[in-house]
Amino acid sequence: MRARFDELLRRAEEIFAAGDIHAAIDLAVEAEKLAAGDGGTDLADHAFCNRCAFLIELDRGHEQIPKLKQILLRSGDAMNRWRAAYYTSVAYDHDNELDKASSYAQRARELAAVCAEPAPLAASANLVATLALRSSEFETAEETYREAAEHYRNLDGYHRIMAAQVKDNLGYVLMCLDRLADGLVLCEEARDALETLDANHYLHQTLQDLCYGYLLAEQLERAKVCGERALDLAVDADDALVVKNSLFLLSEIAVRRGDTFGARRYLHDLTAYYPEAGVSEEIIDVFLATDLTTVVNLRG
Secondary structure, three states, rough: HHHHHHHOOOOOOOOOOOOOOOHHHHHHHHHHHHHHHHHOOOHHHHHHHHHHHHHHHHOOOOOHHHHHHHHHHHHOHHHHHHHHHHHHHHHHHHHHHHHHHHHHHHHHHHHHHHHOHHHHHHHHHHHHHHHHOHHHHHHHHHHHHHHHHHHHOOOOOHHHHHHHHHHHHHHHHHHHOHHHHHHHHHHHHHHHHHOOOOOOHHHHHHHOOOOOHHHHHOOHHHHHHHHHHHHHHHHHHHHHHHHHHHHHHHHHHHHHHOOOHHHHHHHHHOOOOOOOOOOOOOHHHHHHHOOHOOOOOOOO
């Protein structure tokens, strides 16, 4: 049973990394049923937590929070308690409940130290850093992303994708701290890694960050190429945040290139993501007169 269980979860992670979330969920469900049928509560909890990771990507994480909290409170398995705290934090983050997300991220970090294994240590540091970044706490984010990168250094498999994402996040942080050249280098390295790993479904955020960096560097053609590709991939991935950010950045690029018509077109496309505001030429005029690089946080 254990060999079959491990194989199911291994395949689920591989399929998830390749972008087939629904198939990954099916495999995790199969693993959970296999463990539960054999009386393996810890293994069933393990499979459930893995399934939560996949469900969160479909914005279905909030409904799993009560059971995750139960596992955190009752489980005698330190790794399962870590998984429960970690995915509770991620689910709250997806719901934009940052205070709750930060609280559970810190709990996950404490439990990762108990587990003393590189993967949970890396993931927990990455999560804490990302939440700090979302709150514009850039110095804290830099320190903790560097910690995450160190833990990811010797991990393989799906963790190589995570390591590339950490490198991209750190690059964006450095841009926000006015260390533009260093940030661009890291984001380009992240892009190369993701393309080498054939992980293009993770690439839109990195291309967005490169668009932002090249825009700051006034390399407008390179910024435009990165921004257009980021927009296309984000639409395919249904990532509304990156779509909106890319439209903001592309409109700013168009303004700097003297293409006011093009800038208006991007901003009109952007209004579809803010239906409550309606299409307002006055708002668009304000955006056209504003340096959008000074007001956008690409992590929300």
